[in-house]
Amino acid sequence: xxxxxxxxxxxxxxxxxxxxxxxxKQVDIRDTARSSFEALRNAAFDEQRYLLTGExxxxxxxxxxxxxxxxxxxxxxxxxxxxxxxxxARALESDGNQAVAELEAVMSACKSSxxxxxxxxxxxxxxxxxxxxxGEGNARIAERYGRISTSPPxxxxxxxxxxxxxxxxxxxxxxxxxxxxxxxx
Numbered sequence: 001x002x003x004x005x006x007x008x009x010x011x012x013x014x015x016x017x018x019x020x021x022x023x024x025k026q027v028d029i030r031d032t033a034r035s036s037f038e039a040l041r042n043a044a045f046d047e048q049r050y051l052l053t054g055e056x057x058x059x060x061x062x063x064x065x066x067x068x069x070x071x072x073x074x075x076x077x078x079x080x081x082x083x084x085x086x087x088x089a090r091a092l093e094s095d096g097n098q099a100v101a102e103l104e105a106v107m108s109a110c111k112s113s114x115x116x117x118x119x120x121x122x123x124x125x126x127x128x129x130x131x132x133x134x135g136e137g138n139a140r141i142a143e144r145y146g147r148i149s150t151s152p153p154x155x156x157x158x159x160x161x162x163x164x165x166x167x168x169x170x171x172x173x174x175x176x177x178x179x180x181x182x183x184x185x
Contacts, residue, residue: 005168023148029085030145032076033092037138039069040096040131047103051110051119062107069100085141092137099130 043065050058073093080089102125110118 005165005172009165009168025079025083026145026148029076029080029083029089030141030148032072032079033089033138033141036069036072036076036092036096037135039065039072040099040134043069043100043103044127044131047107048119048122051106051115051122054115059107062103066100066104069096073097085144088137088140088144090137092134092141095130095134095137099127099134102127102130 043062046058046062046065049055050062073096076089077093080086083089106118106122106125106127109121
């Protein structure tokens with residue numbers, strides 16, 4: 001009897017661990033999607049600041065934002081595999097890659113045609129529309145996984161669960177002993 005109780009308890013613990021791992025994955029997807037989208041917005045902001053001021057730190061910040069985008073969306077692609085939000089993650093990545101290509105084309109135009117031409121292209125270009133479109137994918141992920149918390153259960157819950165398992169094991173052991181005495185006498 002105690003063996004059955006121990007097996008059931010182990011199955012229950014395994015189910016809790018599996019659910020917790022699933023929740024952690026969903027939180028990772030949400031956080032990575034948000035970081036990817038923030039990198040896109042920051043890249044657009046830093047590029048526009050560079051086009052307006054010509055400051056080298058703005059161009060360096062733009063390059064760092066693009067690198068952050070590349071890192072974050074690659075991570076998102078990996079962790080969103082076989083997840084219900086895979087389509088939203090792919091949409092975010094596709095729109096984001098197109099936006100990055102347009103932002104880089106504007107930066108290239110700045111170097112070849114000058115700041116005024118690049119600023120005009122930035123204002124008329126697709127980059128901001130594509131970033132907004134990528135934001136829709138991010139919003140779908142945030143809507144689905146936005147309220148998930150991976151904080152551990154209250155400590156008294158785990159303590160009471162353990163006490164209940166010990167009590168069940170003791171009852172099963174006592175029942176086995178009583179059954180042994182009843183059949184031997």
